[in-house]
Amino acid sequence: MIQTWLTNTFGLSVPVVSAPMAGVSGGALAAAVSAAGGLGMVGVAAASPDQLRAELDIAQASGKPYGVGLLAWLLPDNEELVDVAVESDAALISLSYGPYARYVERVQAAGKLVATQVGTIDDARAALAIGVDVLVARGGEGGGHGRNDVATLPLLQAVLDAVDVPVLAAGGIATGRGLAAVIAAGAAGGWVGTAFTVATEAANSKDAKQAVAAAGLADTTYTTVLDIGRGAAWPAEFGGRALNHPYAAKWHGREDELRANPEPIEQPVTWAGQAAGLVAKPRDAADIVKELATAETYLGAAAARTGK
Ligand SMILES: Cc1cc2nc3c(=O)[nH]c(=O)nc-3n(C[C@H](O)[C@H](O)[C@H](O)COP(=O)(O)O)c2cc1C
Numbered sequence: 279m280i281q282t283w284l285t286n287t288f289g290l291s292v293p294v295v296s297a298p299m300a301g302v303s304g305g306a307l308a309a310a311v312s313a314a315g316g317l318g319m320v321g322v323a324a325a326s327p328d329q330l331r332a333e334l335d336i337a338q339a340s341g342k343p344y345g346v347g348l349l350a351w352l353l354p355d356n357e358e359l360v361d362v363a364v365e366s367d368a369a370l371i372s373l374s375y376g377p378y379a380r381y382v383e384r385v386q387a388a389g390k391l392v393a394t395q396v397g398t399i400d401d402a403r404a405a406l407a408i409g410v411d412v413l414v415a416r417g418g419e420g421g422g423h424g425r426n427d428v429a430t431l432p433l434l435q436a437v438l439d440a441v442d443v444p445v446l447a448a449g450g451i452a453t454g455r456g457l458a459a460v461i462a463a464g465a466a467g468g469w470v471g472t473a474f475t476v477a478t479e480a481a482n483s484k485d486a487k488q489a490v491a492a493a494g495l496a497d498t499t500y501t502t503v504l505d506i507g508r509g510a511a512w513p514a515e516f517g518g519r520a521l522n523h524p525y526a527a528k529w530h531g532r533e534d535e536l537r538a539n540p541e542p543i544e545q546p547v548t549w550a551g552q553a554a555g556l557v558a559k560p561r562d563a564a565d566i567v568k569e570l571a572t573a574e575t576y577l578g579a580a581a582a583r584t585g586k
Contacts, residue, residue, distance in 0.1 A: 280574050283412075283444040284317070284467035287391070288343045288369055291315035292571045293467030294457065295446060296474045296563070298322075298347020298372055299422060299549075304481040305336025307474060310563035312342035315571070317370065318563075319345040327358040334366045343369040345393075351376030351513050364388045372414070375423060375516050379408045386411070395448060395469075397425025402437045412444045413437060414469045418500060420449030421472040421551030423518040426500045430460075438464045452553035454572030461573060462580060470570065472553040477563040486548045487560040489521055495555030497522050503529040506536050507543040521548040 279285070282293045296303060296311040298321025308318030318340070320333045330346070337344040346368040348359055353376070360381050363371050371385045374395040385392050391411040396402040397418070405413050415437040417430025428436075430449035437445050447460035448469035457468045474480060476487045502517040507525055512518070520526070525543045529536045 280461060280577065282461065282466040284446065287444075288317050290317055290343075292567055293461060293573075294567060294570050295319060295345065295370075295467060295469045297422075297448065297469050297471035298345070298374075299471055299475065299480075300325075300349070302475050302480045302482045303347075305333035305339075306479040307477055307481065307563060308333075308337035308344045309340035309342075310477065310479040311474070311567060312337070312344045313340040314564040314567035316567045317343060317345055319347050319370070319372065320368075321347040322359065323349055324352050324356050325359065327362045330359055330362045331366075334362070334368060338367055345370035345372065347372035347374065349375055350378035350381075350394075351511075351516075353378070353381065360384065364390070370412070374414075376513060382408055382410065393446070395424060396437065397433070398427050399433075399436050399440055401425075402440055406441050406443065410443070412446060412466070413441060414446045414448050415465070416469070417447075417449030419519070419552040421475070421498070421519050421553070422549040423512060423516045424449075425515060426517060426519075431463075434460060434463055434465060450551060450553050451570075452556035454570055454574075455576055456553075456556075457570050457573035458576035458580070462577060468570065470553075472551040473557055473566055473570075474563060475550060476557050476560040477566055478560060479563050482548075483546075484560075486546070489548050490550045490554045491557055491559050493521050493550065493554035493557075495552050498550055498552055498554060499523065499526045499530065501526045501530045503533060503536055504543065504547050506533060507541065508547070509540070518549055519551050521550050521554065523547060 300323035311318030418426035452473035
C-alpha cells in the first residue's frame with residue numbers, strides 16, 4: 279500500500295481524491311470512491327443549501343471520509359453553501375477559483391482541512407499566505423475550469439519546490455502510471471476528475487460518458503467561449519477544457535465579437551481534459567480506483583530499476 283500524507287490523514291488505501299465536479303460528482307460518486315478506498319468529493323456550483331445537504335447525506339452513507347468542493351467565485355451569492363459544508367461531516371473542503379480567503383478560518387475552526395486548486399506559482403504562494411492546508415497543483419490539461427498557463431508536470435515540480443504543505447497533483451491523471459509519476463515526484467496523491475466522469479455512479483448523462491470514453495488525447499479545447507455562449511459568469515482567467523465542440527471551433531479567438539453579439543449554444547458541452555484519451559469505457563468508480571491503485575506496481579518497478 280502506498281502511504282502518503284493523504285492516505286494517513288484520511289485513512290485511505292489509495293492516494294486518490296475524486297475531484298469535485300459540478301453536475302457530475304454528486305453524493306453517489308463520492309460515496310463510491312470513498313467506499314473503494316479513495317477520498318470522494320461532492321462538487322456543486324450554485325446549488326441550494328438543501329440540494330447540497332442531500333448530496334452530502336448520500337456521500338456520508340459510505341461511512342468513510344469524504345469531501346466537498348465549492349466554487350469560490352459563486353460564494354458571495356451562495357454563502358449558505360459554506361455553512362452547509364462547515365456543518366457537515368466532510369473532512370476536506372475545496373475552495374477553488376475565485377477569492378476564497380475569507381472562508382478559510384471558518385472551515386478550519388470546524389476542524390476541517392482546506393484545499394485549493396492552484397494553476398501558477400503565484401496562486402500557490404497566495405494560498406500558502408492565506409493558510410490553505412493542502413494545495414492542488416492543477417495543470418492546464420485538466421478537464422473543466424481552471425488556468426491554462428502551465429501543464430501539470432512543470433507546475434507540480436515548481437510548487438513542490440516552493441511550498442512545505444502537502445501538494446496533490448491534478449490534470450491528466452487517469453491511470454496507475456500517471457498516479458505513480460506524481461507520487462514519485464513528491465505529490466501526496468492525485469486529484470482526478472475526467473477519469474471519474476465515466477463512472478457508473480456519476481450524475482452526468484450516459485451520452486456524456488460515452489463521448490468522453492470515445493474521445494482521444496487531442497480531442498479537447500481550452501476556451502472561454504463556451505461560458506460566454508452559456509451566459510456563465512466565470513472570471514475571465516478561468517476558461518474551461520471540454521470535448522471539441524462546433525461552437526468552440528467557430529468562436530474561439532473571436533471572444534469580443536461573440537460578447538457583442540451572443541449566439542446561443544445548441545449542442546451540450548462536455549467538460550473533460552486530455553485524460554479523456556486514456557479512458558476507454560464507462561465503468562464503476564471502484565474499478566477506476568482499482569486501476570489507479572496499480573500505481574504501486576509502477577513505483578515498485580521503478581524502485582527495482584534503481585537497484586535498491
Ligand atoms: C466535468 C468537470 C466538472 C468540474 N467541476 C468542478 C467544480 O465544480 N469545482 C472544481 O473545483 N473543479 C471542477 N473541475 C475541475 C477538477 O476539480 C479538476 O481540476 C480536474 O478535473 C483535474 O484534471 P483531470 O480532469 O485531467 O483529472 C471539474 C472538472 C470536470 C472534468
